[in-house]
Structures are given as C-alpha cells and as structure tokens.
Amino acid sequence: MRLSAYISGLGVLGPGLHSWPETAAVLTGQSVYRPAATVLQMPTILAAAERRRTGRVVKLALGVALEATAQAGDDPAHLASVFSSSGADGHNCHDLCQALSLPGREISPTRFANSVHNAAAGYWSIGTGSMAESNVLCAFDASFVAGILEAFTQVAVDRVPVLLVAYDSEYPPPLHAKRPIPDAFGVALVLTPQRRASSLARVDAELTDLKFDRMADPALEALRCAFPAARSLPMLGLLAARNAGRAIIEYLDVSRIEVQIEPCI
C-alpha cells in the first residue's frame, strides 16, 4: 500500500546544522559537515510567561516547525500537526525523578505540567493559536517513521496539509548513560495533498523488507545513528540533491519504509 504526499516545507536543526538550506548544502557535498553543539533559539511565537517555562526540546520542536511552515507559506493556525519524539524533555524528567528520590518529594508544578510528552505540541498550539488536531507519538528509535506513517495517512485519508515534527534531545546523567542521545536534532516537514509552488518533491511511501540505507559520509552516518529523527537523513539527502530516487529508512526490527522521491522542478 503506497501513501503519497508533497513535501512543501522543510526545517532542520541539529549538531552543526542551523537550517534546511545549510543542511542541504552539507548533504550535497557543497559544504563540509562540521559537527558542533546544536544551537537552539527561543521561539518568537511564545509569550514571556511561556518562554520562561520552555526547555530545550520545546525550542527544538518549535524551531524546526517554524522554519518548515514559513517555507510552505502556511498559516500554522490552521495546520493539523503530528509531533513524534523518542523521549520529550530529558532534563525536566531528570529533575522530577531526582526530586522524587529525596525526602519531602517537593516537585515543581511547572515541571510536572511540562513533563507530558505533548508539551511541545501544546506550546505550538498556544504560540500559533492553532486549534487544529495535533497528535503526539513515540516509537523509541522508530519515532521518525512512526511520524511519517501517521502524517502520510492523515494526508491520504483526510486530504489536509499536515505538519510533521520529529525531534529528539538528550537526557542529563545518570539517565544519559541508559539513553545516550548526545544533543538535539529535529526535522519538520509540511506535507500537502496537492502540489504547491513551494513543493520540493512528491513522496510515495510504503512499508518494505529491504535493507535500510546508511549515509556514505562517516560523520553523517554517525549523526543518523545518534538521533532517531536523523534516520530521516537518507531521504533528506535525495531532497537536497533534487534527484529522483529511492531511500529505505530504518523503522521497527521487522520492517523498514521505502520512500520514492520525485522532485518538483
């Protein structure tokens, strides 16, 4: 069963990667990949009260979502969304677990409210004024493809544009040793049922048993392996090169997803 959508907006943030155009230049070999700590900006759409409460993972998710929606020319207030993350806010989670392990167990109500896996989606809705449906998923290392399947089925069945945001960020010690995500990486795609002026490519996706693709460049392959959302890199590579082609993306132990890319020239 094949699912189709147009990619009409893209956003990327990651170690040494500050935007989609910069990432595209790295993926096409126009510039050398130089890993460096991920730079996260305070989202401009949040009011002062929310800004004080947001952690890195919210900045990451909203950062890539804003880049993608600006490129697609969509008013985020009317866009359905799918947020998929392997683990939400690790620092917030650590602080809660730490507080709960101490006598008194005094925990911050703000930290608790921010501990929900859908905090980033909630702040996106508050910041953009969007009352559209928003789903929030987790499939551990398979979270990127879980998000792709959810967003593509929504485009196919409900015939609406969908914002997909896949993002992962680190846990501090001691959880870091158990879940060693090194930094923050996120990718956002605006998927539309119809071709638009901003459309980069048409994508057809289906489940497959074929072997998944790795990145030829060792530094980019290390990036792909380090973050669940970076499993998107083989697909992003085709989009960057504006080449027709096929990428096989790692999913669950029993399956992969094959994406066929047809650039909109």
Place this chain on the structure above:
Amino acid sequence: MRPLLVKRFTATSCIGTGVAATLETLLEQRSGLSNCEFETVEIETHIGEVAGVDDIRLPQSLQRFECRNNRLAELALLQDGFFEAVQQAASRWGRRRMGVFLGTSTAGILQTELAYRERDPSSGALPTSFEYGPTHNSFSVADYVRQRCRLEGPAVAVSCACASSAKAFGSARRMIEAGLIDAALVGGVDSLCLTTLYGFHSLQLTSPSPCRPFDAARDGISIGEAAAFALLERVPDGADSDSVLLLGIGESSDAYHISAPHPEGLGARRAMQAALAAAALEPEDIDYINLHGTGTPSNDRSESQAVTSIFGPTTPCSSTKGATGHTLGAAGALEAVISTLAIKNGLMPGGVHTRKIDPTLTAFYIKENRRASVARVLSNSFGFGGTNCSLIFGRAG
C-alpha cells in the same frame, strides 16, 4: 469517516479485571477508589489501584519489559479472550497487516523513580539492572504488546497526556482507512507512579476524598490506573445488528494553556462537533455522554459549558471517574469500553460519589443508573497541553 467494527474489547481497572466485573460494578453503582497506600506515597488522597498487578510475571522471553505498566498490560490482555481474539485476527489478516496503537502518559516511569533511589552513592549511576527502553520510554507498552502478541505491522505509542488513548483510536482509524493495515489493536495503559501522584498534588488538583465529578463541592481528581484494549476492523457486510461500531472521532487543540482547560471549553466543543460531523450525526442522535468529568472545578465547568452549547440541557451525561478514578492516558480507552458496555447493556451509568450536583453546571448530569436503549454514546477525553478528543460509538443495527 467510515465506521469501524469494535470486534472485541476488554478493560481492567480498579472496578474490575475484565468486562464482566466492570459491568457488575457499574450496575451496582460501586466505586473502586480507596485511601492511597501505594508504594511509599504519603499524600492524603484516594486512588484507583488494580489489585495484584505486581504478582503478574511477563513471559521469560520478554523479561526486559518487567515493570508495573507492562504487568498491567499483560493482566488485561489475558481477560475476556482478548489475546486469543488478536491471534485469530492475526491468522486471518496476517501479522504484517495488524497495527498496535496504545495510549499512555507515563508508561513505566515508576521503574526510573525506583532506580533513582538506588543510585551509586559515589558515581550517581543508576543500577545496572535498570533498562530505560522497555520500561520508562513511552513506546515500551506498545512494544511489549506488539511482541507479546507477535504482531508485525506498524506500532506506536500515542502520548497526549489524558487524551492519549482516545487519540489512539484516531491513529488506528487513519491507518485502516488508508489501507495500510486490516485490523488494529488499540487501547491505553497507564499505571500508578510517583510522578503523577506527587505531580497532580503539586498542582493542587488531587482531592483528599474520593473524587466527586460535577458536585458543587468537588475538589479535585482521584488518580487511577487501567489497561483497556479494543480490536478494530472494517465493518463486514452483514455485521450483527448488536455489534458496536466506532462511528466518529473528533480532535482539537485549545491553544490556551499547558495545564488549564479553556474556560469556555472552546477546544472541547470543537472536538465534539468534529466527532458528530465525522459520524454524520446530529446532537439529538446521541443518547448518553460519558464525560471527561475529572472532578476538578475548572474541568467540569468548561466541559459542562461545551456540552450544553451543543447538546442543550437534556442529554444525559455522567463521569465514570468517581468509580474508576482518572486513569490518565488509559482513560480514553477505558471509557470507550464503558461506552461499548453502555450500548450493549442499555445502561447509562450514574456518576458515583457525587452528592449535590453543582447548580451552576447546566449539563444534564445523572447520579443514578438509567436502564434504557442506548444506541449511540459520545465519550470525551481532554489532556494537558490543551489536547481534546471525542469518540462516538453506536449500535450497528
């Protein structure tokens, strides 16, 4: 949307292990809430604890998943012939053609909370026996159920706080309708942990007494735990007239506040209207509404306004959380099962523990059970982050 058949269903909560016990408790208008004696928790509150969860052992090959949340999932899977029904569906459709969609808010985080007490005094390291992925991670319960049932289709955890397992029905619906799968194991599992007990307490949202939804003196929630599952398939030609169908799903966001509902319930209203539109039904087609009805002053006020704005003051509604407690990420699936039981048994369950209904709430809240034909039920679930989901179930014939 195209309706889906609720082929099989089961639920385990403090009001019953399996649907027969659950129905009996509802018919007798009893509550499963008790004074909190969970773990080492020292909070004056009532909880809906499932007895015997930690006596459950997972199969040898899945030991790495050992935690309270997966034990609760295992206990529930084995009730009402549900596991066998899933295996029958797998042999009919193929293991690749069945997906798993489970809602949870905290999964097995209790395991991490316990591990933090066992940190190495010098290095601060967590014990070597602690495994993050199969216990703490939100996906753990979906991964456990997927591997336990040997299903090989898409699998995902939906984690939208207290709307999680209602929204899981939406993910399953889209994937079946898109043709990617033929059947879905959908549901929700959330278990007691310190994060939610102390967390809701820190927000002053837990009641010291059993929760009293829609009561004039309501003062907060009682946290519960539950696992509830449904097996969804396309509606076959000639489905039995007493089959229960999922007719509509409506989702929305509040765009208001991370931990408080919109004061006029605008997001809730939008979700209910979207569910009615998806089912091509009018408000008068709904016989009973199973409310989100948490028992906090703000939730019940905004939900009542939203309900009345669509249904007026005459559609019977109640919250079953006075009986079950608020089972958080499992609430949507648990209340989907209760809605299904309501249709199959002609029962509108009265809200227990509620004494004097708040006269400022205009929705038609029922405190006593009503026995009448129930053809269609709307069930609400709302969560932190301002996420809303309404489901509509109805009899096939």
